[in-house]
Amino acid sequence: MGRYEGNPVWDDVVPIPQEEGEGALAQIAYTDEYVEAMGYLRAVMAAKEHSPRVLDLTEHVISLNAAHYTVWLYRASTILALDIPIDKELEWMNEVALENQKNYQIWTHRQTLIDHIFPTLSSDPAAAQAFADAESAFMAEMFEEDAKNYHVWGHRQYIVRKFNLFDSDAELKSIEALLHEDVRNNSAWSHRFFLVFSNPAYTTAGSRATEHDPKIPDAMIDRELAFAQAAAHEAPQNQSAWEYIRGVLRKGGRELATLEGFAGEFVRIPEGGEEDIRSSHALDFLADAWSEKGELDKADMALRLLGEKYDRIRKNYWDWKRGLLRGAKV
Amino acid sequence: MSTTTLPQPSVPALFTSPPPIQDTLNTQTSLLQSSTIQQCLPYLLNTAIPRTTPVNVHGVPHLTREKHIAFLHKTLSSLPSGYVGYDASRPWMFYWAFAALSVLGEHDAVVGYRERLVATVRPMQHPEGGFGGGAGQMAHLAPTYAVILALAMVGGEEALGLVDRRALWRWLGRLKQADGGFQMAIGGEEDVRGAYCAMVAISLLNLPLDLPRNSPAWSREGDTLLTGLPEWIARCQSFEGGIAERPDSEAHGGYAFCALASLCIMGEPHVILPRYLDIPRLISWLSARQYAPEGGFAGRTNKLVDGCYSHWVGGCWPLVQACLDGPSLYSPGSAPVAPTPSVGSLYSREGLIRYVLCCCQDRSKKGGLRDKPGANSDGYHSCYVLAGLGSAQTKWHFYSLKDLSSNDMSSEPQHAGQLMAGYQWAPEQIVEEGQVFDEVDRVEALDPVFVVPAGVAERTRKWFEVRRF
Numbered sequence: 001m002g003r004y005e006g007n008p009v010w011d012d013v014v015p016i017p018q019e020e021g022e023g024a025l026a027q028i029a030y031t032d033e034y035v036e037a038m039g040y041l042r043a044v045m046a047a048k049e050h051s052p053r054v055l056d057l058t059e060h061v062i063s064l065n066a067a068h069y070t071v072w073l074y075r076a077s078t079i080l081a082l083d084i085p086i087d088k089e090l091e092w093m094n095e096v097a098l099e100n101q102k103n104y105q106i107w108t109h110r111q112t113l114i115d116h117i118f119p120t121l122s123s124d125p126a127a128a129q130a131f132a133d134a135e136s137a138f139m140a141e142m143f144e145e146d147a148k149n150y151h152v153w154g155h156r157q158y159i160v161r162k163f164n165l166f167d168s169d170a171e172l173k174s175i176e177a178l179l180h181e182d183v184r185n186n187s188a189w190s191h192r193f194f195l196v197f198s199n200p201a202y203t204t205a206g207s208r209a210t211e212h213d214p215k216i217p218d219a220m221i222d223r224e225l226a227f228a229q230a231a232a233h234e235a236p237q238n239q240s241a242w243e244y245i246r247g248v249l250r251k252g253g254r255e256l257a258t259l260e261g262f263a264g265e266f267v268r269i270p271e272g273g274e275e276d277i278r279s280s281h282a283l284d285f286l287a288d289a290w291s292e293k294g295e296l297d298k299a300d301m302a303l304r305l306l307g308e309k310y311d312r313i314r315k316n317y318w319d320w321k322r323g324l325l326r327g328a329k330v
Numbered sequence: 331m332s333t334t335t336l337p338q339p340s341v342p343a344l345f346t347s348p349p350p351i352q353d354t355l356n357t358q359t360s361l362l363q364s365s366t367i368q369q370c371l372p373y374l375l376n377t378a379i380p381r382t383t384p385v386n387v388h389g390v391p392h393l394t395r396e397k398h399i400a401f402l403h404k405t406l407s408s409l410p411s412g413y414v415g416y417d418a419s420r421p422w423m424f425y426w427a428f429a430a431l432s433v434l435g436e437h438d439a440v441v442g443y444r445e446r447l448v449a450t451v452r453p454m455q456h457p458e459g460g461f462g463g464g465a466g467q468m469a470h471l472a473p474t475y476a477v478i479l480a481l482a483m484v485g486g487e488e489a490l491g492l493v494d495r496r497a498l499w500r501w502l503g504r505l506k507q508a509d510g511g512f513q514m515a516i517g518g519e520e521d522v523r524g525a526y527c528a529m530v531a532i533s534l535l536n537l538p539l540d541l542p543r544n545s546p547a548w549s550r551e552g553d554t555l556l557t558g559l560p561e562w563i564a565r566c567q568s569f570e571g572g573i574a575e576r577p578d579s580e581a582h583g584g585y586a587f588c589a590l591a592s593l594c595i596m597g598e599p600h601v602i603l604p605r606y607l608d609i610p611r612l613i614s615w616l617s618a619r620q621y622a623p624e625g626g627f628a629g630r631t632n633k634l635v636d637g638c639y640s641h642w643v644g645g646c647w648p649l650v651q652a653c654l655d656g657p658s659l660y661s662p663g664s665a666p667v668a669p670t671p672s673v674g675s676l677y678s679r680e681g682l683i684r685y686v687l688c689c690c691q692d693r694s695k696k697g698g699l700r701d702k703p704g705a706n707s708d709g710y711h712s713c714y715v716l717a718g719l720g721s722a723q724t725k726w727h728f729y730s731l732k733d734l735s736s737n738d739m740s741s742e743p744q745h746a747g748q749l750m751a752g753y754q755w756a757p758e759q760i761v762e763e764g765q766v767f768d769e770v771d772r773v774e775a776l777d778p779v780f781v782v783p784a785g786v787a788e789r790t791r792k793w794f795e796v797r798r799f
């Protein structure tokens with residue numbers, strides 16, 4: 001007798017055993033508990049049963065194997081069919097997520113349920129705000145475990161879009177807090193870029209991340225540049241900050257040369273003397289700025305320094321860029 | 331002390347010393363990065379463990395083939411209950427093992443699994459199309475991709491004939507979204523993996539491109555499974571130049587490969603990639619994924635090296651290099667000739683090969699390949715580390731079937747039962763003076779688009795072309 005067999009609640013269900021081919025590859029020696037639960041799950045799925053006891057069963061299976069996408073999808077469809085409140089579900093999911101950091105399914109599940117309640121939720125702004133705050137608090141907890149968790153960041157973007165948090169001060173502040181913790185957290189930089197440059201209030205719909213968006217106010221570009229430049233001062237060899245600066249300049253349609261002086265602070269190349277390079281990314285930035293201005297010999301010198309001294313693993317790449325300069329010279 | 335009976339293996343300083351510029355400010359990221367370097371250095375210098383494998387004159391250990399082969403076979407045998415987390419992704423185990431065994435030249439062993447593979451995956455096919463991770467599970471694009479490629483690798487009527495193409499095509503229609511992308515499962519997430527898995531299935535099985543009427547994306551006559559797809563992929567390119575799982579997310583090596591390979595199924599690399607992506611930013615980002623002294627690739631900015639990116643990032647390079655070079659001259663049976671000038675390799679093949687052979691091999695009795703020293707070997711890393719090694723030893727030529735003099739100005743991806751661009755690649759072994767690996771450690775490269783042994787994609791596509799849909 002197991003958890004289901006002989007249990008009056010499950011009396012009417014005949015479990016369906018797993019069909020497995022002759023000599024099947026990579027057969028898993030399941031525990032008896034898993035075999036039994038899966039047998040009942042296959043049976044309720046075959047009967048398309050969506051009932052409260054299905055929630056117990058799927059919760060049980062998920063506790064044994066959280067990577068089982070079918071169980072998650074079936075659980076979601078059951079919750080939608082029963083149309084029950086989802087707060088308990090969210091609480092339970094928080095625990096599962098904290099225990100399963102790399103799990104994909106849980107985030108899809110969460111979003112399916114949020115989509116489901118959103119029409120009602122959004123009619124009450126205070127409730128919607130409280131909901132979004134609770135999501136942020138939960139994600140903050142997840143970030144304590146791993147501040148670069150890709151799925152959590154994906155969910156964060158979903159929440160920002162869904163609850164239109166683009167202009168939320170708290171959202172921007174919490175990103176700043178994460179960057180204060182670790183200025184090299186590239187996921188946080190990425191999220192900041194999304195917040196600022198995908199904000200429907202002042203950006204062009206459909207503008208790509210790598211292209212100029214003329215609708216973005218100059219003041220916004222200035223603010224973001226100042227933020228990233230300060231970060232680059234803190235840790236000049238942090239590529240995240242430099243990528244961000246390039247991204248902002250491009251969104252603003254500004255040339256790299258507008259920050260030549262700034263990048264130059266990290267690069268001293270005296271005539272005839274030994275150079276002092278505090279950031280290979282600054283040198284890369286200057287190479288592009290100089291090339292943009294037509295100062296091709298200087299650009300070539302910067303790329304040569306990168307390939308021969310400061311970033312040798314990428315020598316082929318720097319040499320290729322030097323080749324492009326020579327092409328431009330002709 | 332000992333005298334010089336053996337020539338001292340020479341490892342260039344690039345791979346033995348910390349980067350020349352390091353910030354004074356420490357954060358969690360920089361501390362983890364430093365400790366990873368410390369973890370790798372003894373392996374790069376080959377001073378780590380009691381040396382179980384001899385090193386060559388470049389200080390690079392040999393590939394412990396036999397151990398890896400035994401390990402891979404073991405991943406297909408009975409697995410203990412702790413593997414229950416794989417219960418919904420078992421087809422990946424077949425794909426990873428077959429692909430890795432093929433890289434090691436074990437083709438007969440792979441084909442030898444045909445009967446058992448067929449018996450295993452038959453109950454995994456969903457009556458409404460696609461494959462699940464096991465019998466009775468919902469269909470999902472990830473196991474569907476893995477099953478199709480595993481069947482293609484063993485080949486034959488019994489294997490290829492078991493796929494219900496009509497049902498698969500209708501199911502793909504239901505996954506297709508109005509914004510152009512694909513969900514991984516009905517009600518599941520939409521991301522770049524979905525695009526890639528769907529494109530592989532559509533092209534390899536020669537499915538019709540017409541959009542089934544049951545699709546949530548259906549809006550008008552003439553819509554296809556490809557409508558809006560390259561545009562959707564283009565929106566996944568991030569400000570850094572890399573590609574994210576979906577629009578507005580962080581650039582990531584795994585998704586970058588899926589995006590590039592999807593586009594290279596829809597069109598010729600030199601035509602389609604520049605049309606939809608900012609190539610200079612993409613190359614800058616790709617290039618920044620390689621680290622020294624480790625030599626391997628990381629998946630995102632300020633993350634750590636990991637052996638599996640030898641494929642996810644490494645596998646982007648042949649596609650990007652072909653994009654810059656344009657088509658090679660090639661006719662089957664002859665050696666391909668790259669156009670001049672050719673960009674050659676834009677990354678350090680030496681660095682990647684060193685990382686794979688020094689850091690990613692479990693040289694103990696267990697065998698298999700891994701993320702980095704200290705991590706356990708597994709089927710996934712064995713597959714993608716070896717795929718990266720093969721790619722680093724090979725130049726892939728894209729060749730055009732069209733008249734090379736005609737200027738390709740067509741503005742649409744190829745349509746109507748075509749999608750032939752994925753089958754126009756020819757491998758050439760790179761043999762160089764001073765290469766850091768010995769010829770005994772040369773492996774076979776996998777197809778740059780479909781990630782199966784060379785020739786398998788072509789053979790599979792031909793098989794389906796002559797069969798009624």
Ligand SMILES: [Zn+2]
Binds near residue numbers: 636637638701711
């Ligand atoms: Zn990995």
